[in-house]
Amino acid sequence: MATKLKPVDVVIVGAGWAGGIVAKELAPTGLRIVMLERGRPQATNPDFSGPQVHDSLKYARRHEMVQNVARETISFRNDPTQVALPMRQLGFFLPGTNVGGSGAHWSGLHWRWLEWEHKMYSGTIAKYGKSIVPEDMNLQDWPIDYHDLEPYYDKFEKVCGTSGKAGNIKGRKIVGGNVFEAPRQHEYPTPPMTSSQSMVMFEQATKNLGYHPFPVPASNCSQAYVNPDGVSLGQCHYCGHCTGFGCETNAKASPHFTMIPLAGKNPNFELRTNATVLKVNLDSSGKKATGVTYVDARGREVEQPADLVVLAAFLTGNVHLMLHSGIGKPYDYKSNTGVVGRNYAYQGGGGARVLVDKNTFMNPFMGSGALGMWIDDFNGDHYDFAKAGYIGGGGISAGQNSGDPLGYHPVPPGAPQWGAGWKKAMVETYQHTTGVGHQGAVMSYRQNFLDLDPTYRDAYGRPMLRLTFDWQPNELKLMAAHTAICERIAAEMSGRKDGGIVPGGRPSRGRFSSVPYQTTHNTGGAVFGDDPNTSALNKYCQSWDVPNVFVLGSCVIPQNAGRNPTGPVGALAFWAADAIRQKYLHSPGRLA
Amino acid sequence: MTDRQDDIQPGADRRTLLKLAGFGIGAAALPMAATAAGAQAPSPATAGDATAMPGMAMPVASPAHGPLPAGYVFLNPDEAAFVEAAVDTFIPADDYGPAGTELGVATFVDRQLDGGYGRGDRMYLLGPFQLGTPEQGYQLPLTPSELVRTGIADVNAHVKGRFGGSTFDALQPADRVTVLSELEHGKIALETVPTNTFFGVFFQLVMDGFFADPIYGGNKGKASWKMLGYPGVGEMYADKIEAYRNKPYRADPQSIQDLA
Numbered sequence: 001m002a003t004k005l006k007p008v009d010v011v012i013v014g015a016g017w018a019g020g021i022v023a024k025e026l027a028p029t030g031l032r033i034v035m036l037e038r039g040r041p042q043a044t045n046p047d048f049s050g051p052q053v054h055d056s057l058k059y060a061r062r063h064e065m066v067q068n069v070a071r072e073t074i075s076f077r078n079d080p081t082q083v084a085l086p087m088r089q090l091g092f093f094l095p096g097t098n099v100g101g102s103g104a105h106w107s108g109l110h111w112r113w114l115e116w117e118h119k120m121y122s123g124t125i126a127k128y129g130k131s132i133v134p135e136d137m138n139l140q141d142w143p144i145d146y147h148d149l150e151p152y153y154d155k156f157e158k159v160c161g162t163s164g165k166a167g168n169i170k171g172r173k174i175v176g177g178n179v180f181e182a183p184r185q186h187e188y189p190t191p192p193m194t195s196s197q198s199m200v201m202f203e204q205a206t207k208n209l210g211y212h213p214f215p216v217p218a219s220n221c222s223q224a225y226v227n228p229d230g231v232s233l234g235q236c237h238y239c240g241h242c243t244g245f246g247c248e249t250n251a252k253a254s255p256h257f258t259m260i261p262l263a264g265k266n267p268n269f270e271l272r273t274n275a276t277v278l279k280v281n282l283d284s285s286g287k288k289a290t291g292v293t294y295v296d297a298r299g300r301e302v303e304q305p306a307d308l309v310v311l312a313a314f315l316t317g318n319v320h321l322m323l324h325s326g327i328g329k330p331y332d333y334k335s336n337t338g339v340v341g342r343n344y345a346y347q348g349g350g351g352a353r354v355l356v357d358k359n360t361f362m363n364p365f366m367g368s369g370a371l372g373m374w375i376d377d378f379n380g381d382h383y384d385f386a387k388a389g390y391i392g393g394g395g396i397s398a399g400q401n402s403g404d405p406l407g408y409h410p411v412p413p414g415a416p417q418w419g420a421g422w423k424k425a426m427v428e429t430y431q432h433t434t435g436v437g438h439q440g441a442v443m444s445y446r447q448n449f450l451d452l453d454p455t456y457r458d459a460y461g462r463p464m465l466r467l468t469f470d471w472q473p474n475e476l477k478l479m480a481a482h483t484a485i486c487e488r489i490a491a492e493m494s495g496r497k498d499g500g501i502v503p504g505g506r507p508s509r510g511r512f513s514s515v516p517y518q519t520t521h522n523t524g525g526a527v528f529g530d531d532p533n534t535s536a537l538n539k540y541c542q543s544w545d546v547p548n549v550f551v552l553g554s555c556v557i558p559q560n561a562g563r564n565p566t567g568p569v570g571a572l573a574f575w576a577a578d579a580i581r582q583k584y585l586h587s588p589g590r591l592a
Numbered sequence: 593m594t595d596r597q598d599d600i601q602p603g604a605d606r607r608t609l610l611k612l613a614g615f616g617i618g619a620a621a622l623p624m625a626a627t628a629a630g631a632q633a634p635s636p637a638t639a640g641d642a643t644a645m646p647g648m649a650m651p652v653a654s655p656a657h658g659p660l661p662a663g664y665v666f667l668n669p670d671e672a673a674f675v676e677a678a679v680d681t682f683i684p685a686d687d688y689g690p691a692g693t694e695l696g697v698a699t700f701v702d703r704q705l706d707g708g709y710g711r712g713d714r715m716y717l718l719g720p721f722q723l724g725t726p727e728q729g730y731q732l733p734l735t736p737s738e739l740v741r742t743g744i745a746d747v748n749a750h751v752k753g754r755f756g757g758s759t760f761d762a763l764q765p766a767d768r769v770t771v772l773s774e775l776e777h778g779k780i781a782l783e784t785v786p787t788n789t790f791f792g793v794f795f796q797l798v799m800d801g802f803f804a805d806p807i808y809g810g811n812k813g814k815a816s817w818k819m820l821g822y823p824g825v826g827e828m829y830a831d832k833i834e835a836y837r838n839k840p841y842r843a844d845p846q847s848i849q850d851l852a
Contacts, residue, residue, distance in 0.1 A: 014677075049825055050825075050826065050845075050851065051628055051825045051846070051848045051850075051851035051852060052848060053827070054825035055805055055807075055825070055848060055850075056804065056805070057800060057804040057805060057808055060628050061748070061800060061804075062709060062714075069713050069714060069715065069716050070712075070713065070715055070716055070717070073716045076728055076729075077727065077728070082725065083724075084723070084728075085722065085724040085728045086716045086718075086730055087716070087729065088715050088716045088717065088729065088730050088731065089714075089715050089716075089730055090714075091728070091729055103605060166798075194830075194833045194834050195833075195834075195837075196833060197836070197837050197838045200837065200838075235830055236830065237828040237829060237830050238828075238829040238830055238832075238833050239827065239828060239829065240829075241825070262653075360838060360841045361836075361838050361839055363829075363832075363833070363837075363840070363841045364822060365822055365827070365829075366829040366832065366833045366836075366841070403822060404803075405803040405816055405817060405822050406800060406803040406804050406820070409816075409820065414613065417776075418681075418682040418772075418795070419681060419682060419684060419769055419772075420684060420686070420769075423686060423688035423689065424686075424687075426690060426819075427688060427819060427820060428818060430821065431821065431840055432822045437653055455720065456718075457718075511727050512727060513726065513727040513729075514727055514728060514729055514732075515726075515727065515729040516726075535706070571676075585801055
């Protein structure tokens with residue numbers, strides 16, 4: 001039997017960006033807030049101290065900061081005719097754990113999504129009519145638009161000290177920034193990162209081709225910065241140990257040192273680590289949450305009653321908790337009804353490799369998670385969908401993350417992968433190659449969804465979350481087109497007479513594979529919207545069915561875009577926190 | 593046909609591309625395959641498995657000695673002979689540096705197999721088990737150390753049948769190359785475990801032993817880092833990324849133990 005604790009006002013599940021932002025924003029209320037984090041405590045000092053924090057075997061290969069799949073994982077299948085099987089080791093995505101969550105090990109690409117990316121349905125049919133939308137595509141709008149969110153995007157950038165160059169301030173286009181971006185009120189808090197050689201080459205090549213390159217907005221801090229909350233962020237050292245690692249200089253913004261200590265200024269805030277939430281408890285009506293049950297480090301089940309529950313785990317954790325707890329109607333793909341598990345989308349990718357001559361040097365070990373140059377010329381709705389034959393776009397970029405040989409020791413095509421001649425090929429290539437990559441939007445479909453697995457259970461005895469996902473023709477076409485664009489840019493960058501590129505591949509067998517790491521950018525499963533028949537949450541990210549539950553994170557986003565989701569995740573957490581504080585606490589109940 | 597997982601995209605190569613072009617984004621393109629089956633390598637495990645003994649004097653007077661004592665804790669003598677022979681076939685001595693065993697790579701493999709990674713401490717290993725599709729990935733009930741142990745026995749059984757009773761380690765160098773190459777390309781059907789799954793896991797371990805920080809027992813003297821011109825784990829480049837743009841930056845590499 002679970003030990004029942006004294007009730008509190010608010011329980012927040014998860015100590016990442018979303019949970020951290022809500023906890024910090026609610027701190028002035030003085031409410032009794034308990035934050036439950038399944039992982040351990042984690043702080044820059046001592047957890048991210050050098051030199052150990054640069055241990056690639058530990059962090060990049062063994063994924064020390066990522067969810068332990070021995071305890072919690074998902075099952076996966078490509079389509080509903082298959083039997084889903086457990087993801088037995090980490091694969092295509094890397095959800096964080098410990099205090100800071102994925103926000104402690106992220107790369108720091110910090111985007112505002114484009115206006116169209118907030119209204120993919122209406123924005124698309126306004127131009128092309130309804131007939132362009134395939135029958136199985138559950139294309140839908142956000143319930144709020146970019147302009148509703150702009151102040152919150154701004155706030156999140158200022159928290160993080162995001163480095164970049166604006167391309168559109170109040171409608172004024174600025175060369176060198178992203179001229180395609182939605183109008184912003186303010187410039188980025190800090191100037192762009194310093195370009196690597198690969199970025200200089202990409203910038204020149206894309207200009208030559210008539211595109212509009214700009215530096216990736218990076219929450220890696222190009223210079224020391226004090227944010228509006230008085231939190232100091234250090235200057236990025238371009239140490240090349242960023243994605244998958246904690247940052248020892250606090251240059252990479254993370255909730256563990258920005259939000260959570262500020263939440264702790266509320267004397268009634270308590271962070272409990274090693275606390276894995278198993279379930280949200282509902283009253284007999286099923287319309288009201290009474291709190292949560294979690295398991296602590298001793299294996300004890302603990303019930304924490306609360307008036308308000310905020311789910312701020314990773315997408316898979318949030319959707320799993322909703323399904324397991326009975327919050328909202330589970331999605332049924334056959335009838336296309338129900339909402340929890342609906343509109344899951346992954347993200348596409350690909351690229352081509354650039355080979356340069358022996359007088360060009362990359363210094364690949366100088367890098368940061370978000371160090372890159374990017375073009376949006378093929379992203380959003382900046383081109384003709386009808387002509388292209390697909391809906392959605394993607395960002396195309398080049399940059400440098402890490403040259404640590406554990407993960408990076410390229411050889412030219414046709415060279416040995418081991419044995420005689422291999423070391424020579426590596427030595428001759430290490431400084432003289434780079435790449436161009438793309439990151440593609442993925443639409444949501446009836447047949448791509450999340451539900452509970454009928455067979456497999458996690459370490460806590462709960463049915464696993466089951467993912468059914470495959471590439472659809474729209475996305476396969478998009479990825480093929482963008483790989484070709486990458487190849488064109490790669491050839492322009494190389495300038496070698498022999499072409500100087502290694503062409504990109506296409507997904508093997510045309511199917512999505514859960515095996516290799518691709519990206520952690522998952523969206524949907526508990527989307528927000530204006531219609532309770534097609535969304536699990538209203539525009540304040542509040543459950544339609546259980547109004548004292550709010551759900552935050554990329555699970556609320558109805559389709560994936562060709563850019564990283566952390567910007568909207570943070571902005572939406574500020575947006576929802578505002579609604580909780582200004583509206584909900586005054587009059588608890590459905591806000592929409 | 594032993595492998596249901598032959599056409600999995602190579603994992604090591606994906607990672608390589610990601611580092612270059614990715615920002616953590618995906619790359620469906622795999623222009624430079626590093627291994628045929630790297631994607632099958634069970635990957636999640638805690639690190640720090642190897643018992644680091646900084647400052648301990650090594651009893652063996654060899655240029656290869658480093659932070660870990662010689663000898664094996666997981667591999668039996670037959671397995672150790674296989675691993676040493678395979679390591680030196682993958683990483684032979686040449687103009688660019690010594691053979692893998694001289695750099696502690698076999699020791700690295702041994703300690704990893706004996707530790708949390710090898711024991712599958714962060715893998716989901718509960719049943720029911722079934723093969724699944726290539727897209728569903730690793731579905732064996734074996735931990736990485738069980739897989740490697742079984743695979744070594746399988747390879748030796750194959751070699752004995754084919755080379756007149758010899759084990760892999762007793763083969764001529766050219767024959768070792770042939771066997772490993774055929775394993776890499778799935779041309780040998782192992783008796784117990786899927787060829788590509790075994791090869792992928794084992795090859796990845798050997799590579800990691802060559803490139804990982806020397807604190808784990810391989811890459812002694814930071815040999816692979818020196819070879820490539822990688823400056824190691826202590827460098828700060830904020831004042832160098834522009835100054836050395838398009839110029840090679842070289843520094844004597846620093847490892848964790850150098851800086852600890």
